Amino acid sequence: SQKIEQNSEALNIQEGKTATLTCNYTNYSPAYLQWYRQDPGRGPVFLLLIRENEKEKRKERLKVTFDTTLKQSLFHITASQPADSATYLCALREGGGKLIFGQGTELSVKP
Amino acid sequence: DTAVSQTPKYLVTQMGNDKSIKCEQNLGHDTMYWYKQDSKKFLKIMFSYNNKELIINETVPNRFSPKSPDKAHLNLHINSLELGDSAVYFCASSQDGAGSYEQYFGPGTRLTVT
Numbered sequence: 292s293q294k295i296e297q298n299s300e301a302l303n304i305q306e307g308k309t310a311t312l313t314c315n316y317t318n319y320s321p322a323y324l325q326w327y328r329q330d331p332g333r334g335p336v337f338l339l340l341i342r343e344n345e346k347e348k349r350k351e352r353l354k355v356t357f358d359t360t361l362k363q364s365l366f367h368i369t370a371s372q373p374a375d376s377a378t379y380l381c382a383l384r385e386g387g388g389k390l391i392f393g394q395g396t397e398l399s400v401k402p
Numbered sequence: 403d404t405a406v407s408q409t410p411k412y413l414v415t416q417m418g419n420d421k422s423i424k425c426e427q428n429l430g431h432d433t434m435y436w437y438k439q440d441s442k443k444f445l446k447i448m449f450s451y452n453n454k455e456l457i458i459n460e461t462v463p464n465r466f467s468p469k470s471p472d473k474a475h476l477n478l479h480i481n482s483l484e485l486g487d488s489a490v491y492f493c494a495s496s497q498d499g500a501g502s503y504e505q506y507f508g509p510g511t512r513l514t515v516t
Contacts, residue, residue, distance in 0.1 A: 323502055334406075334492050334507030335445070380445065388499045389458050392445040 293318045293385050295393035303399045304371060312366040312396045314381030320359040321383040326366050329378045329395065338379075339366075371400045405429050408493050408508040415483055416516055423478045423511045425493030431506070433457075433499040434476040436468060437492040439510070445492070451476055452499045480513075488515045 294317040304310050314324070322343050327335035341348045341357045341364065348355045354367040368375050378395040385391050406427045415421055427434060435458075436448040449468040450458035456468070465481045476493060490510045497503040 325504060332510075334494070334510050335505075337504035337506070340502075340504055378443065384500075384502070387458055389447045389450060389460075390505065391447075394442065394444050 293321070293383055293391050295381055295383060295391060297379075297381055297393035298396045299394060301397040301399055303401065306372060306400055306402050308371055310368040310371045310375065310398055310400070312379050312381075312398065314364040314366065314393055316362050316383055320362065321385070323384045324355075324357055324364050325382045325384075325390065326353075326355055326364075327380040327382060327392075329380055335380055368398075371398075373400045373402055376400050405506050406493055406495055406508040408491075408511050410511060411509060412512050412514075414514045414516065417483055417485060419483050420479070420481045421483060421513070422480070423491055423493075423513075425476045425478070425508055427474055427493075427495040427506070429495055429506060431495040431497050432473060433496050434470065434473070435494040435496075435505065436476065436478050437494060437507075439490045439492060441489070449476075449478075450499055457499055483513075483515045485515050488513055 296315045325340045326338045329335045339355045341355045352369045356365045378397045380395045381393040382390040408425050433452045435450045439445045448462050451470040453473050454470045467479045470476045492510045493508040494505040496505045
């Protein structure tokens, strides 16, 4: 079955810098890949969805890339702010339509 | 308006008890899910219902039984609770179950079994 790997170590960056988070998967390329944000004590919140035939997707300060050759998605937050501090989850669609989630990467943006 | 709501938010109970968690969505979605998030923060699918029909049933002990009285509600009943059931349980919904649409999550129910 599909395995997803996200940086398990927390990512600490300075306000204003670009945060880049990585999501690697092991098997077949999924038709859809999604990114979610989770704050402590809350449910995940959807951010972006990218399809396998899309190289890049943008939404305001967020950008997602999808490289089916490398089996990797990168999630970028430009001009990061302390309010961007959260855990970011990558999710892939598997057979039967279910989503498989990575363990998430905790981002901390320092003022 | 709350899109996906769950009750209760916290649930503390003793081993061997039976408990239920309720979930409701007002988004008009056809598909609803139950996820379990353990202490290591892994979010794992447990069940999925599409228009009241069970479509995903992961390897979950049969002590867990989902029930969907209508497509806006999906409840989770747990019998004979065990220590290992302690986790945060999230309900979610999406427009369909094909994985091509985003999922909307509830606030979670933190279950603690003592």
